[in-house]
Amino acid sequence: MYEDAILKLIAAADRVSQWRADLKSFVDIIEGNGWGVEVTGPLHDLDTLLATIEATYRDLAAAMQTAGDAGAAAHEQAPWVPDGVLAPDSVPAGAGDGPRVYWDEPPAPPRAPRPDLTPTGDLVVNDPMWCYPSGTLARGGFAHLRVWPVEKGHVAIVTDLRMGGSVTNSAEDIRAVLVEQYGEPLTLLEHYRPADNFDDDGHTLDEITVVDGQPSWRKVWPVRPDDPDHEATAAWMREHGFPMLANPA
16 A cells, blocks of 8 residues: 555656756746846745755655555564454464553444534635645645634634645644634644545545644544444535535635
């Protein structure tokens, strides 16, 4: 599985490399025609940004290769470990070295999606080109922002448009701006459209929380079929989630 992700990261890096080559050719042409640094300077800055993005993709691919290979090697050393719960007497005698850790707690019972995700009124904001600040090199970006009232506070969906710093890399800046404007409690959902997902798994929704300046993500959708929350979450997506995402700009 991780090999596919690595190939996609490398392909993304190669596309950025091609963009850099095209940009260089264009800059060479306009410099040859006498255009000054007022025009070419920002283009050189753009190339620096693209070089950072390309390097990031390649570094991620290398790190994923290392981690994936380590995981595969560990599995080869301990192939008896299943994906599910192990009972102590289910491990073959003498299999492997070192201590064993077992989890005998039952799965958490299904729970309905929380009320802070369900709108209680009409859209407060529907801005298809919302500009947000970002601590990335891009210094900002554009997203489709939608905000609704909920039982307590607001829920905001921020759809990444691939314009500027990503929503993921700007999470703490985005949440700070929205909290300043709408107050707490505020539930922030990061949304990527089907065409923007590496896994091609349709729409993705993740709740972003920020504690002490550090963001963390909780998966809202999609949910694995074997997850105890799957049926309740799928029902919520049909009734509320997908209509919220389909709300026109």
